[in-house]
Amino acid sequence: MVAVLATITTAAGAAAGTASHGRDAEGRFDRPQPAFASPRTVLRDAPPGRVGLDPAPIDAALTKIDEWTRTHPDPLVKDHPLYSGAVTVLAHDGAVVSRSTSGYAVRYADAAGTELPDAEKVPMRRNTIFDMASVSKLFTSLVVMQLVEAGQVDLEAPVSTYLPEFGVNGKESITVAQLLTHTSGLVSWIPLWSRYPDIPSRIQAVMDIAPRTTPGTNYEYSDLNLITLGVLVERLTGERLDEVVADRITRPLRMVDTGYNPPASKLDRIAATEFQTAPPRGMVRGSVHDENAWSLGGVAGHAGIFSTADDLAILAQTILNGGSYRGARILRPETLALMLENHNEAFPANPHGYGFELNQLWFMGALAGPRTAGHTGFTGTDLVIDLSSRSFAILLTNRVHPSRGWGSINLARETLGTGLAKALAVRPQHGRDSWYSGIGDASQSTLTTVSLQPRGHVEVKFNAFVDSEITDPLTLEASVDGTTWTPVPLRVSGRGAPDGEVVSLSGSGHRAWWQVRAHVPHAAEITLRWHFVTNTRYTGRGVHVDGIIVTERGRLLLNGEKEPHKLQPDAWQRRSR
Structure with a gap:
């Protein structure tokens, strides 16, 4: 694998840190950048116009994001809004052009949606901490790619090379790459928390399970893929996954509010998620929402990360910079370029890098493209990173508060991404317009x-x-x-x-x-x-x-x-x- 990384010559890797069109491409949607941004790019606040963006589409999108904390876009749904609250960040070319907060981090008393008295509600704030749900998969994937870069993992090697107990019941040929791209054949989910009595038996269940389809022949998004990779990371490093992520990602990047099992001292800043009766947890706040991750002690490869919009902005800019931020490097540009390539050409409806989802209109909106990467979280979170325009959009909501049954927020995800895309210019080819x-x-x-x-x-x-x-x-x-x-x-x-x-x-x-x-x-x-x-x-x-x-x-x-x-x-x- 080291030899493969050394010979990568993608534009993103070869030209990392250089701007192909310079200032002429600033604020442009029709001048895609083939290279990473300069590794010296540091986030700063600036109004949209200063970096060539039209503020009107951004304002229109944010008006909707705010409105949907009070109403539902479907007129037939009259008894609850789309989500309780939201925090957003939009950025282009190193400039944070918009931050917004709306609604409530804590709003409801029970699963039926009984509103708390106003004095007991907690409004969303810029530093509100969210349960990131499956956005956690990106952190696990980044750590795996660090091990690839260090020569400790070969992406094309069977997982059983590193976890011999995994290589049973038809999983002998499943590779690390197939876990990262969700082509392993493993089922999407099993209720570890209710079927097995403790953490060792739950992990063993994942090691023992047989694939549903022949590995490499089908795409099926699966939490089990990333649970397995989390175990692989722990086996190879000799440390718990939360310690590895802290040592290799969050501390170097100074993501001060990002990690697993947040301390009680931060509880007043954490957005509530769901009122759960099975398991009987009541209103979940400060503990991971995902039942399987909760049953694994709050630390798992597929879920468990808590973070803020500001911290995620640092991670997004690190990706745009080719793997470094403020002098801290978490991956080499050529490794990151490999991570962001589409490795699912055989499954055109599901383009996927190593951990990152690619080119998905349903949550990226008009920012979607072959070089747009990101991920969503079940709790109502998402991160969209558009390498072609060196822009990113972050939408964090607690849409499962108080119930996951209140529905999807994909319209809001799409709306925010499209608002940023429409703020970027498409310049006329002839004349002024x-x-x-x-x-x-x-x-x-x-x-x-x-x-x-x-x-x-x-x-x-x-x-x-x-x-x-x-x-x-x-x-x-x-x-x-x-x-x-x-x-x-x-x-x-x-x-x-x-x-x-x-x-x-x-x-x-x-x-x-x-x-x-x-x-x-x-x-x-x-x-x-x-x-x-x-x-x-x-x-x-x-x-x-x-x-x-x-x-x-x-x-x-x-x-x-x-x-x-x-x-x-x-x-x-x-x-x-």
């Missing part, structure tokens, strides 16, 4: 030309910046009567552009302007329109169209830059970014 789709879920917009009278076949050229869910297409359509519209085949070039002839444009992650050409058969009179349609969720950063030129036999029929009045927008907007 471009046409921007500007629509949300379950919508459509059209940009229609005036009626044209060509003498022959029509040629259309334009530039398109497309960042949308694959099911949200941009189509160029033609009509001879203004009523019936027919898609026009397109040929596209540019980074990430589709090959061959296509009838619509969609997709995300490439973050590049495309050059588009189309040929329209002759008609005595013809009208063209750009038609963008979205489904019920996940609209991405949106669509820009610019530089529209329509000709026939060299004769100019329409120049969108000089004749914008000949384009009739329905929900499209002229935008300078």
Whole structure:
């Protein structure tokens, strides 16, 4: 494995610490950075405009995040908000451009949602400590990669090389990499806390379990993978996992409020989670929510970390910096680059690095892309790190307070990531502005030309910046009567552009302007329109169209830059970014 690490030549590893576009890329969504940030980058507070961001999309997202501490986005849910409270941090290029707190860290008295008297409620604060749930998996994964870097672990070696007791019942071939990428075949979860009487028997149950599917043939997100890796770390280091994480990550990075089993002295700063009756724990606060982690003494590879938004911001910037922060290095850039690559190409719906989830619209929103990494936690937490824009978004809620049955907060996760993405600029290719789709879920917009009278076949050229869910297409359509519209085949070039002839444009992650050409058969009179349609969720950063030129036999029929009045927008907007 050491030899493999030494030969990694990814842009992120080779160019760590250098900015590919310099200040020209600041605040840009359409200028993806191939390299890590400088290892000397230290977080500082700055207003969005100082680093080239538009504050309006951020403000709109934070308004929603705050609103949902009082109401639910589903109008049919009238008896409780989306979550009790939230803390957020947004940052770009080393600048923390937004911090917000809303709602309550402690709000309810019981599982039914009986509100405490106002005097007994505890508001969310910047230093509120949250149970991070599965975000803990990142800490375990980072420690494993430290052991890889030190030559103590080979990612392609069977886990049984290090834990002989694991290599039974069909698990003999499972590798360390398969545990990190959730391709081991192990079932997602078993109730260790209720089926087994003590910690040794619970660990042994994980060592004994047989895989559900043949290792390497299926993706199944599994807590057991990371529980196993936590045991592996302890075996190889001779220390408890909490001590290893403290010694190798949190203390060097000065993450002062991050760790397992927080002390009683910090209880007044900890957000409450669920009122549990099985096991009969009452309102859980200051003890890990996850029942299996709780039954393992609060320290496990899959859950158990408590942290604050400020501490997680340090970890996020450390990742963006290529593994170091304020002079402390937790991983070499080439090791981190390997960790952040997609190792699940065989399972395209589940791109995954070593520990990090990648390119997931459902919680990353419009920040999602092949070089966007992060993780969520069941308690209502998430961390999104976008290497391409050197930005990160942190949303911490206690959404299981007082009950996990109150539902998902994925809409809030998506909203925050999209707000930051839309604050980043997409600069026009021609002139001062471009046409921007500007629509949300379950919508459509059209940009229609005036009626044209060509003498022959029509040629259309334009530039398109497309960042949308694959099911949200941009189509160029033609009509001879203004009523019936027919898609026009397109040929596209540019980074990430589709090959061959296509009838619509969609997709995300490439973050590049495309050059588009189309040929329209002759008609005595013809009208063209750009038609963008979205489904019920996940609209991405949106669509820009610019530089529209329509000709026939060299004769100019329409120049969108000089004749914008000949384009009739329905929900499209002229935008300078």
